[in-house]
Every structure is written in C-alpha cells, then in structure tokens.
Amino acid sequence: FGDLFDAFFGAGAGTGTRRGRPPAGSDLRYDLRLTFAEAISGADKEIEFSAMASCDTCTGSGAEPGTTPVTCPQCSGTGEVRQVRSTMLGQMVNVTACGRCRGLGRIVESPCKTCRGDGRVERKRALRVAVPAGIDEGHQIRLSGEGEAGPRGGPPGNLYVVTHVEPHPQLKRQETELYFELDVSITQASLGARVSVPTPDGEEWVEVRPGTQPGTEIRLRGKGVPHLRRSGARGDLHVLVDVRVPSRLSSRQRELLEELAVESGELAEDRDDGADGSATNGSGPAPRSGRRRKSGIRDRLKDAIS
Ligand SMILES: [Zn+2]
Ligand SMILES: [Zn+2]
Structure with a gap:
C-alpha cells in the first residue's frame, strides 16, 4: 500500500495540541480506484491498510498492565515548564514543553513491552467504504476517527478516502x-x-x-x-x-453522388470527364435534363439585391 496510503496532514503531535494531554493521531489518506460504472451507481468497497492502532496489551496507555501512568513530577501534570529570567527590561517568562514527559503531563514508569510505551502498534486493518452514487475524480470521503490512533491513548485522526475514477472509453x-x-x-x-x-x-x-x-x-x-x-x-x-464525409469512394458510390449532384443542380449532367457510365449503362433512373441551376449563395445574393 506504500504508494496508495500515506500520512496526510502531519502528526497531531506537532503544533496545535494542548499540553498536558496526549496528542491526537494523524489523519490518513487512502487513494481508492473506482471503475466508471462504480462511480455512477455507487459501490461498497473493502479497503485494507496498515496503520498505527491502539495497543491491546495496555489499552493504549503505554503502561505495563497492572501499572498506570503517573503524574509527571517535573511539571506536576501541566506538561509545560515555565522559566523566569530577569533581564534589563524586566522579567521574562519562557514557557516550554516539559522535557521529562514530552508535554504529556504523565509519565510511564514501566512501559508496556508490546508497544514500548507508545500505546500504539502497527496493525493491518480492513474497512468497508460506502461509495455514494455519482462520486467523481478527486472527491474525498471522510471516515471520522478511522485515522491513526493517538500515542498514549490520544484521540484518533480521520481517514480520508480520495476517489479516482477510471474514464469511460467513449463517454x-x-x-x-x-x-x-x-x-x-x-x-x-x-x-x-x-x-x-x-x-x-x-x-x-x-x-x-x-x-x-x-x-x-x-x-x-x-x-x-x-x-x-x-x-x-x-x-x-x-x-x-x-x-x-467519406474520403474515399468506390466508383459506384461516386456515380451515385454525382447523380445526386446533378439532381440537386450542382453538376451539369453533360460533364465530359466522368461521363463513363451512369447515363449509358441503363441501370438506375435516367438523369433529368442537365440545365445548370443558379443556386450558389453569390447568385442568390445577386437576386436579392437587384
Ligand atoms: Zn502497549
Ligand atoms: Zn512533565
């Protein structure tokens, strides 16, 4: 799935998460290929992928079963450390994430052996995606909470299924x-x-x-x-x-079209060049008298003006 599946909007552990609680898991993107017919009529598709999922051994806490994460003594559970410095301009307060608990506010003293304290393991997952009728190329179907699990019991991200529709050969x-x-x-x-x-x-x-x-x-x-x-x-x-318009004509087709041209007054019947067959072999209707009719646009314009 390497090319089809990748972490999408960046890990939740970055900016925008509040300190003192576990960060949310990453959103995931899955590229789903559909036939033209599936996009028109809708489809139930099963997708399979590997993603970080909550660890069963520690139920996501990251702590060995029987133990629980404890409040971080460094930051007393706030997840941040305040440093006060005296400068010429006065007191400066510098707030940073606590280094001991990495901003989580709690520390795991005896980490779970299955997930090594992360609370998550990589796991193969299978999901059903209901693709609605009328979906188009590049649409996104959001599956809330089906993204990566957050570390140490943090909330999961979302899964975005991006659809790719095979074009129809003729439509x-x-x-x-x-x-x-x-x-x-x-x-x-x-x-x-x-x-x-x-x-x-x-x-x-x-x-x-x-x-x-x-x-x-x-x-x-x-x-x-x-x-x-x-x-x-x-x-x-x-x-x-x-x-x-045919670009090649059989001699019979040419003959018939020339007859049509004569009938429409576009071609004189008594033309010298192509006069090898139709009039003399007797098959088909005899052409009418070959008077030249003035039906060109220029002639009609002339008529209208005069
Ligand atoms: Zn675990
Ligand atoms: Zn701390």
Missing part, C-alpha cells in the same frame, strides 16, 4: 452530464437512422432524424450521472452528432 463526463460524440454518415444524416449509443446502463437505440445537421445535440434525459446530494435526480447524456 466524457462533466459533473452530472455525459457527452458522446456520434459519427453518422452523410446518408444517415440525410435519410435518418437508428443508431446504437453507449449509456451508463448499456447500449441504447437513438433516432437520428432525416436532415440532421452536424453539431445537432440529441439529449437523453436522465441518462447521465446521479446527483450526489439530490437523491433520484440524474444528469443527461448529450449525444453530439458529427457527420462524416
């Missing part, structure tokens, strides 16, 4: 919204089609309407990610349609 996630880029062919976009789209609940059929333009968004309501705080509410899956 992009942004908080509660999911995005999918759907490639359709020019014929599917023109004629309409039923296409299969990945969702968190499996593949789903989606209707692409005839005449769908590139950039059209088809929204599948409630097929996104559950809201973490509003139970039952779910984001949407946004299907963004992209129209793929």
